[in-house]
Amino acid sequence: MEQLTKNVFAETKLRGCNPGYVVTSDGVVVIDTPQLPTYAIRMREECEAKGRIRYIINTEHHVDHIFGNYFFKSAEHVIAHEETRKLFMVVYPQINPYEYAKEAMPTDDPEGMPFFPDEETYFADPKRPDITITQDATLSVGDHTFILLHTPGHTPGQLAVHIPEERVAFVGDTIFNRCQTWLYTSNLEQWFRSLDRLLDLDVDLIVPGHGPVCTKKEIYVQRAFLLEWITAVATAVAKGWTKEECVANISFLDRFPCDIGQEYMGPEVTKNNVAALYDLLTAKR
Numbered sequence: 001m002e003q004l005t006k007n008v009f010a011e012t013k014l015r016g017c018n019p020g021y022v023v024t025s026d027g028v029v030v031i032d033t034p035q036l037p038t039y040a041i042r043m044r045e046e047c048e049a050k051g052r053i054r055y056i057i058n059t060e061h062h063v064d065h066i067f068g069n070y071f072f073k074s075a076e077h078v079i080a081h082e083e084t085r086k087l088f089m090v091v092y093p094q095i096n097p098y099e100y101a102k103e104a105m106p107t108d109d110p111e112g113m114p115f116f117p118d119e120e121t122y123f124a125d126p127k128r129p130d131i132t133i134t135q136d137a138t139l140s141v142g143d144h145t146f147i148l149l150h151t152p153g154h155t156p157g158q159l160a161v162h163i164p165e166e167r168v169a170f171v172g173d174t175i176f177n178r179c180q181t182w183l184y185t186s187n188l189e190q191w192f193r194s195l196d197r198l199l200d201l202d203v204d205l206i207v208p209g210h211g212p213v214c215t216k217k218e219i220y221v222q223r224a225f226l227l228e229w230i231t232a233v234a235t236a237v238a239k240g241w242t243k244e245e246c247v248a249n250i251s252f253l254d255r256f257p258c259d260i261g262q263e264y265m266g267p268e269v270t271k272n273n274v275a276a277l278y279d280l281l282t283a284k285r
């Protein structure tokens with residue numbers, strides 16, 4: 001994994017979210033877990049070599065951030081927002097989240113297949129969050145502070161994790177850096193407010209949910225991209241385009257691909273983004 005500061009490590013080059021961990025004087029705190037078994041097991045072993053795993057903090061409920069908890073049975077506790085516990089693993093209602101996790105295996109982690117649990121075994125103990133919060137909270141572990149900011153928008157239970165001693169924040173999917181933004185189960189008004197909150201952080205480095213490690217400058221890029229999305233669909237609605245016309249004609253795939261391993265999902269993500277924004281803008285009040 002990439003070492004970002006003296007005690008902070010993150011992985012940004014695998015299919016799935018960007019998981020990371022922080023080594024404190026009293027154990028290790030993991031922030032999100034790798035979706036692919038081989039890498040989840042490897043990361044757990046790497047953490048265990050540096051101390052007992054005190055907490056996993058999940059920044060959201062989507063599969064790519066939380067499925068890998070299963071491979072971290074030694075972690076003492078899992079902390080998340082209450083909404084993340086409630087929505088555990090559900091990407092969107094039409095998708096079976098377990099199958100969604102399995103879909104990546106043949107292409108992205110064939111050697112991990114023996115470690116991939118069957119559905120019953122998985123759901124018997126997927127290592128769900130056992131400590132939940134409903135607003136900002138602060139966690140002290142050894143010589144480190146973990147300020148958990150509730151930053152809803154991409155998902156209702158979205159958290160950002162600010163570690164002031166390291167001048168780093170893990171912001172989860174509030175920022176997709178240089179890859180496509182998934183916004184079709186999101187609340188954009190909340191998302192803009194959460195981006196504003198991130199601007200107030202006094203940090204040198206930001207670990208986004210997807211894409212390379214960045215700085216606060218990327219907050220403006222993400223905000224601009226969300227505005228472009230909503231502007232494109234709002235302009236089409238104003239012209240009287242139907243939903244089908246919007247879906248057929250609006251795309252930002254020339255800007256960024258989907259994140260690593262998900263490039264093939266670009267057209268589907270685009271279609272869902274457009275359809276969701278169309279529904280939002282044409283909803284009868």
Ligand SMILES: [Zn+2]
Nearest residue numbers: 060062154173
């Ligand atoms: Zn997500």
